[in-house]
C-alpha cells in the first residue's frame with residue numbers, strides 16, 4: 001500500500017473524516033483520471049450530507065474502493081521538486097522615498113511554502129508584489145528558471161497573486177469558476193468536473209449559487225483560491241490569506257495549501273504573508289521575518305545559533321511565585337498578557353516540568369526558541 005493511501009485510510013479509521021475526504025480529493029486529482037475524480041466528488045458530497053450525523057456504510061465502502069483504485073496507479077504520485085523562482089538581492093524603494101525594502105535573496109522550489117511574517121507596514125506586501133512581478137524592482141533580479149520565456153506575459157500567466165482584499169465579482173460564484181476554468185482552456189465535461197471538484201475541495205458547494213454580496217469575506221477568500229487554482233499557477237502568492245478566516249478555517253486552509261503545493265497534477269511554490277506566526281510556522285518550509293523593510297530572521301539559519309531557550313507562558317500565578325519556582329534558572333518578563341521565560345540553562349521540557357512540579361497552573365505554554373516570535 002502506497003504511504004499516501006495508507007495515511008488516508010488511517011484518517012478514516014480514526015474518524016478524521018474532513019481531512020480524509022480532502023486528501024481523497026487531492027489524491028484522485030493526481031491520478032488525472034476523470035472517472036476517479038467524479039467518484040471522489042461523490043464521496044465528498046456524501047460526507048457533507050451526513051457531516052452532522054452518522055456516516056452510512058456506503059460512504060466507507062465507496063471511499064475504500066476509490067482508495068484501492070487510486071493505489072493501483074501509485075507510480076503517478078512521484079512528486080519531483082524543481083527550481084521555480086530565484087530572487088537575487090531584490091530591493092524596492094517607492095517613489096515617495098518613505099519606505100525601502102532592503103535587498104533580499106529568496107529561492108522558491110515547487111512544493112515549497114515560504115511564509116513572510118511581520119507587523120503592519122513593515123514591507124510584507126511589497127516583498128510579495130516584487131516576487132509576483134507586480135512591482136518594478138529598484139535593484140536585483142528575478143529569475144523564473146521553469147518558464148521558457150519569462151517575459152511579462154508568461155509571469156502574469158504563471159504567477160497568481162491573491163490580494164488581501166478580494167476584488168468583487170459579478171454573477172453567481174459557480175459561473176465565475178466555470179469561466180475561470182474555460183479561460184485556462186478547460187472545456188466541456190472536464191470543465192464541469194473541475195468546477196465541482198474545486199467547489200468540494202474548498203468547501204464552497206453550499207455557496208455555489210450565491211453572489212458576492214451573499215457570502216462572507218472568508219468564503220470570498222476560498223472562492224478566490226478556487227478560481228486561481230483552476231488556472232494552474234506555478235507560483236501562488238497570497239497576501240494575508242488568513243485575515244478573513246476563523247481559526248478552524250485557518251488551520252484547514254494552511255494544511256490544504258501544504259498538500260496542494262506538492263500536488264503531482266499541478267505542483268506549485270507558495271508564498272504567503274501573515275500575522276499568524278505560529279500557524280504559518282507550522283506549515284512553511286521557511287519563514288522570513290520582515291521588520292522595517294529588512295529581513296531580520298529566516299528560520300533554518302539563525303535559529304541554529306540560538307543561545308537561550310525562550311518560552312511563552314500564560315498562568316494565573318503571580319510573578320513572585322513564578323520567580324520562586326524558577327529559582328534563578330530563567331529570566332522572566334511580563335507583557336500584560338503572558339510571561340516570557342528566557343533560560344540559558346533549561347530547555348523547554350525541563351522548564352515545563354519545573355513549573356508543573358512547582359504547582360504552577362498553566363493555561364498556555366509554547367516553546368518559541370526557534371520561532372520568529374522571539375524577535376517581536
Ligand SMILES: Nc1ncnc2c1ncn2[C@@H]1O[C@H](COP(=O)(O)OP(=O)(O)OP(=O)(O)O)[C@@H](O)[C@H]1O
Nearest residue numbers: 094095096099118119120121122123124125126127
Ligand atoms: N505604492 C506605494 N507607494 C508608496 N509607499 C507605499 C506603497 N505601497 C506601500 N507603501 C509603503 O510601504 C510600507 C510597507 O507597506 P507594505 O504594505 O509592504 O507593508 P505590510 O507589512 O504588508 O503591511 P500590512 O501588514 O499592514 O499589510 C508602508 O509604509 C507603506 O505606506
